[in-house]
Amino acid sequence: MWICLNNAFLSIIEPVKGGDKLRVRARRKGDIEAVFPGAKVERTPGRDYLYRAELPREQVVAAIASQVAGISYPNFKDSVKNKPLHDAYARFWGIMANLQELRPYSTTKRRGQGAFL
Known part of the structure; x- marks a missing residue:
């Protein structure tokens, strides 16, 4: 884990x-x-x-x-004060966002996950 x-x-x-x-x-x-x-x-x-x-x-x-x-805290990434750790988590957030059916903050599907709008 x-x-x-x-x-x-x-x-x-x-x-x-x-x-x-x-x-x-x-x-x-x-x-x-x-x-x-x-x-x-x-x-x-x-x-x-x-x-x-x-x-x-x-x-x-x-x-x-x-x-x-x-x-x-209301936002995890903003609570990380160590810059290298924050930056690593930001990259990780982006990678994991690719698993999500809809793009974060969007109603547009990602390519390869059904119809692409």
Whole structure:
């Protein structure tokens, strides 16, 4: 699962099927600690994500639920203060907008999704 927060980008997986731990991964230094203070984060060169931590599933669930409960902005991208992270999310927004049947802010269908208006 990818989690896009206004101060961190995380990837969360279950490294052992049915296990009680989840692996939280990040591309940027400090992202894991921003959400999980005190986590033992390993730097893993040569892997797909440079940073990772194994955490109890319950801790991950509680931290992500707390992030959702604390939402206090009307626009996610505008809440991201770190420019490189904001710009990455803006690109991601554009890529994901291509999955939408209608163009954002439009009534015009995209090519390849039925009649193009």
